[in-house]
Amino acid sequence: MGNETHITIDNKRFAFEPSETILDVAHRNNIFIPTLCHLKGATPTGACRICVVEVEGAPNLVASCATPAAANMVVYSESQEVITARRSIIRLMLSSGHHNCAIRDFDTKDWTQFQLKVLEVDGTQDLCPVWGECKLQDLAYRYQVKAQGLPQSESKYPMERVNPFMIRDFSRCILCGRCVQACRDIQVNNAIDFGYRGADTKIIAGTDVALKDSDCVFCGECIEVCPVGALVTEHAMKPERFVKTKKIRTTCSYCGVGCQIELSVQNNRIIQVNSAGDTPPNNGSLCVKGRFGFDFVGSPERLTSPLIRKNGKLEGATWDEALDLVANTLTQIKKDHGSDSIGMLTSARVTNEENYIAQKFTRAVLKTNNVDHCARL
Amino acid sequence: MTNTIADIETAEVILVTGSNTTENHPVLSTFIKRAALKGTTLIVIDPRRIKLAHHANTWLRPELGTDIAWINGLMHVIIKENLFDKTFVEKRCEGFEELKKTVETYTPDYVEAITGISATDITETARTFAKAKNASILYCMGITQHTTGTDNVKSLANLSMLTGNLGIPGGGVNPLRGQNNVQGACDMGGLPNVLTAYQKVDDDTARAKFEKTWGVTDLPAKPGLTATDMIEGAHSGTLKALYIVGENPMVSDPDLNHAEKAIENLDFMVVQDIFLTETAQMADVVLPAFCFAEKEGTFSNTERRVQRVRKAVEAPGFARDDWRILSEIATRMGYPMNYPNSNAIFEEMTTVTPSYAGITWERIENVGLHWPCPTVEHPGTPILHTKQFTRGKGMFHAIDHRPPAELPDKDYPFMLTTGRVLYHYHTGTMTMKSPGLNTMSPECFVEISANDAQRLGFEDGIMVDVLSRRGKIKAKLEISSKAVDGTLFIPFHFAKAAANRLTNAKVDPVAKIPEFKVCAITIRRAA
Ligand code: SF4
Ligand code: SF4
Ligand code: SF4
Ligand code: FES
Numbered sequence: 031m032g033n034e035t036h037i038t039i040d041n042k043r044f045a046f047e048p049s050e051t052i053l054d055v056a057h058r059n060n061i062f063i064p065t066l067c068h069l070k071g072a073t074p075t076g077a078c079r080i081c082v083v084e085v086e087g088a089p090n091l092v093a094s095c096a097t098p099a100a101a102n103m104v105v106y107s108e109s110q111e112v113i114t115a116r117r118s119i120i121r122l123m124l125s126s127g128h129h130n131c132a133i134r135d136f137d138t139k140d141w142t143q144f145q146l147k148v149l150e151v152d153g154t155q156d157l158c159p160v161w162g163e164c165k166l167q168d169l170a171y172r173y174q175v176k177a178q179g180l181p182q183s184e185s186k187y188p189m190e191r192v193n194p195f196m197i198r199d200f201s202r203c204i205l206c207g208r209c210v211q212a213c214r215d216i217q218v219n220n221a222i223d224f225g226y227r228g229a230d231t232k233i234i235a236g237t238d239v240a241l242k243d244s245d246c247v248f249c250g251e252c253i254e255v256c257p258v259g260a261l262v263t264e265h266a267m268k269p270e271r272f273v274k275t276k277k278i279r280t281t282c283s284y285c286g287v288g289c290q291i292e293l294s295v296q297n298n299r300i301i302q303v304n305s306a307g308d309t310p311p312n313n314g315s316l317c318v319k320g321r322f323g324f325d326f327v328g329s330p331e332r333l334t335s336p337l338i339r340k341n342g343k344l345e346g347a348t349w350d351e352a353l354d355l356v357a358n359t360l361t362q363i364k365k366d367h368g369s370d371s372i373g374m375l376t377s378a379r380v381t382n383e384e385n386y387i388a389q390k391f392t393r394a395v396l397k398t399n400n401v402d403h404c405a406r407l
Numbered sequence: 408m409t410n411t412i413a414d415i416e417t418a419e420v421i422l423v424t425g426s427n428t429t430e431n432h433p434v435l436s437t438f439i440k441r442a443a444l445k446g447t448t449l450i451v452i453d454p455r456r457i458k459l460a461h462h463a464n465t466w467l468r469p470e471l472g473t474d475i476a477w478i479n480g481l482m483h484v485i486i487k488e489n490l491f492d493k494t495f496v497e498k499r500c501e502g503f504e505e506l507k508k509t510v511e512t513y514t515p516d517y518v519e520a521i522t523g524i525s526a527t528d529i530t531e532t533a534r535t536f537a538k539a540k541n542a543s544i545l546y547c548m549g550i551t552q553h554t555t556g557t558d559n560v561k562s563l564a565n566l567s568m569l570t571g572n573l574g575i576p577g578g579g580v581n582p583l584r585g586q587n588n589v590q591g592a593c594d595m596g597g598l599p600n601v602l603t604a605y606q607k608v609d610d611d612t613a614r615a616k617f618e619k620t621w622g623v624t625d626l627p628a629k630p631g632l633t634a635t636d637m638i639e640g641a642h643s644g645t646l647k648a649l650y651i652v653g654e655n656p657m658v659s660d661p662d663l664n665h666a667e668k669a670i671e672n673l674d675f676m677v678v679q680d681i682f683l684t685e686t687a688q689m690a691d692v693v694l695p696a697f698c699f700a701e702k703e704g705t706f707s708n709t710e711r712r713v714q715r716v717r718k719a720v721e722a723p724g725f726a727r728d729d730w731r732i733l734s735e736i737a738t739r740m741g742y743p744m745n746y747p748n749s750n751a752i753f754e755e756m757t758t759v760t761p762s763y764a765g766i767t768w769e770r771i772e773n774v775g776l777h778w779p780c781p782t783v784e785h786p787g788t789p790i791l792h793t794k795q796f797t798r799g800k801g802m803f804h805a806i807d808h809r810p811p812a813e814l815p816d817k818d819y820p821f822m823l824t825t826g827r828v829l830y831h832y833h834t835g836t837m838t839m840k841s842p843g844l845n846t847m848s849p850e851c852f853v854e855i856s857a858n859d860a861q862r863l864g865f866e867d868g869i870m871v872d873v874l875s876r877r878g879k880i881k882a883k884l885e886i887s888s889k890a891v892d893g894t895l896f897i898p899f900h901f902a903k904a905a906a907n908r909l910t911n912a913k914v915d916p917v918a919k920i921p922e923f924k925v926c927a928i929t930i931r932r933a934a
Pocket of ligand 4: 064065066067068075076077078079080081082093094095096
């Protein structure tokens with residue numbers, strides 16, 4: 031076992047592949063290194079520097095997501111110097127935006143007071159909607175960054191809510207650039223980019239227009255990758271946080287790609303759709319229909335009981351009435367006109383199991399091969 | 408698809424034709440766009456300047472309904488310049504000489520005259536495609552929805568075989584399935600000529616196997632009617648009853664005025680669906696069913712991957728599982744069907760379906776499997792035809808160009824092609840319940856080029872009447888850079904201005920797919 035293919039992290043030796051970064055090796059071996067801007071599948075930008083580590087012999091800390099693993103490299107993932115650097119990065123981020131999630135006044139010694147504080151502010155629409163799911167908040171907690179006393183800067187850019195799907199809250203943006211990479215390198219929609227300079231830097235769509243007037247196709251990839259509460263769905267603003275949510279993985283029912291999705295359900299209603307994570311065929315991506323198109327499930331227009339045509343009008347009926355009528359009529363038509371006078375159109379929308387039953391019913395019961403679906407149409 | 412979705416990114420050349428991928432298969436299009444970004448050569452051949460064309464190295468624009476001509480043109484150049492894969496052709500294919508003879512007449516100049524694609528572009532594209540180590544072909548309804556649909560598909564297969572691109576990673580001929588479970592509906596025998604896994608209904612051994620499993624005798628051996636034949640049968644009075652599960656032909660069928668009369672002519676129609684669709688409104692009995700989020704089961708996606716569907720919410724009111732409804736009717740008709748759950752149906756299905764035999768719900772709990780998967784140890788088959796074709800040797804089909812059934816003339820000077828938009832799906836029964844999607848795409852429109860609009864003196868956004876020999880609709884005019892002079896586009900989703908009142912019901916003689924993609928129309932300012 032030659033040294034040329036090994037790297038040492040926190041006093042343990044690991045083999046690595048030529049294309050791997052320090053971060054890749056660490057994560058593969060379950061060593062925690064925090065990241066904010068790093069996005070799988072995109073070229074590392076090194077923008078946030080939260081992933082810095084100490085490398086023996088290097089003059090400065092290095093961004094592990096952008097530094098290739100090298101032979102005989104000796105890395106410390108969480109040395110005192112690293113922790114100090116991470117804390118100052120976090121402090122800077124918290125103070126440069128509208129991070130009013132109570133982390134600002136966070137004091138671990140007084141947990142009860144902290145909770146009360148959260149409850150108190152929770153009623154206001156201002157409270158960050160991703161509370162509890164924010165990576166910055168997680169890191170502030172992990173590294174015990176108290177933002178008390180830090181100045182809170184207001185964003186010069188107002189929130190954008192003029193499209194039906196998502197909210198852009200620039201006041202919480204940490205300019206990590208993940209959304210830009212997701213849009214450009216993963217979905218290749220090229221709708222957003224960094225705009226302006228220095229303290230004015232902003233993520234802009236087109237020539238700084240509203241998303242709905244840009245090339246944005248509302249795939250929502252950027253929402254899914256945003257580590258903070260700067261990009262959220264319109265739904266996120268609704269006060270449903272305290273109701274139990276169950277999550278169910280299933281397959282999107284729209285096109286033939288068959289994306290794997292995760293439905294969040296509260297009170298028997300689908301309140302949000304996310305991708306099911308890094309799994310084929312979609313590897314975490316969705317489109318606007320898959321992400322925002324499931325209102326129909328809970329629509330008041332859904333059929334809820336069988337209907338039978340009486341005197342020219344469709345009227346409510348019981349299942350027994352309806353099923354008897356169908357069974358008797360089909361039996362009669364089969365007797366009078368033969369099996370081939372009946373046709374079955376099964377569906378490219380229903381499951382395999384249901385299609386199997388539909389053709390079995392047609393062939394074994396109706397005794398005809400008049401079964402087709404509308405795939406050709 | 409012969410290959411997988413992920414496989415697209417490994418191709419050296421990708422040819423996309425008759426597929427508006429970014430709108431109809433958005434997530435699949437990300438694989439194509441990413442490949443192009445990383446240097447893969449992307450060729451888009453489509454009558455509209457679709458969004459994907461902006462990501463392409465080359466966009467070629469054929470006249471509607473001239474696909475066989477340009478494909479033959481590419482093969483002409485490839486054979487003439489000796490760029491074809493001789494080993495593959497010799498070892499794995501037959502019928503090469505006939506193909507060679509047929510495509511001989513398709514010189515780049517001749518093809519230019521038919522398709523409007525320049526002779527140089529034909530030659531260049533043929534070279535690029537043939538020289539690639541692996542080249543993937545992706546196509547959709549823009550290829551199949553023609554009177555020459557079957558021949559269009561065979562021609563693409565010709566091209567892929569000729570260049571040795573079948574059965575290898577990053578190659579293949581890949582149809583993109585429009586609806587979520589088209590693949591599954593076909594695999595499960597939802598077709599008039601085959602049982603599950605494409606076992607022919609006139610194959611006595613296959614039927615005997617099913618008779619034994621189902622406990623019946625005399626399963627019908629004669630292939631049945633296709634959907635389009637059923638409409639004809641209803642019209643002529645030979646078809647008396649129609650049972651429709653979750654489809655809405657009263658928006659999706661071609662030549663709707665004709666289809667409407669046919670349906671009215673039926674003695675009895677049952678519609679099982681989740682909404683009171685345009686079709687359900689005409690039914691004698693309407694049965695409320697579960698939607699995908701209310702049931703357990705499987706879908707098979709466009710890359711033949713069998714994946715789980717899971718129950719997330721309770722269905723409204725008295726709605727029931729589709730399979731339960733059909734089982735109840737079967738039972739009442741004297742054939743008891745008692746399944747405890749849908750997994751039991753899946754298990755029965757796998758015993759008569761060789762390509763699904765090794766798949767269990769347990770195996771696909773986390774990641775779906777690609778059929779064919781003949782045994783429980785089998786890992787599934789991501790790429791088809793790696794060693795041989797289903798019939799042994801691959802057959803070249805020598806095919807000549809035939810014009811579409813209807814071409815523009817003095818009275819109907821424009822070509823119409825139909826399709827979908829990003830924000831809606833099929834007949835809109837589901838997407839039109841989402842306020843967000845409706846905001847982005849509220850109504851029907853007629854897409855026209857700036858030139859044509861100017862020539863007619865029409866402004867963007869005016870209401871126009873669109874007329875064909877079969878019907879008339881009213882919609883908003885939309886000047887678009889996607890449109891090419893002489894050809895208009897209308898999405899078919901909208902029942903209120905149903906594009907299918909205009910379309911031609913002429914079908915492909917084999918696949919019975921109607922020619923949705925070409926008909927002749929005229930437009931005028933609405934009164
Ligand atoms: S929703 Fe999609 S297209 Fe729009 S900005 Fe986000 S990633 Fe880009
Ligand atoms: S919007 Fe979110 S993902 Fe985009 S730069 Fe800001 S914080 Fe990062
Ligand atoms: S999310 Fe979009 S691309 Fe994926 S299956 Fe659904 S409709 Fe198709
Ligand atoms: S995660 Fe490495 S620099 Fe941001």
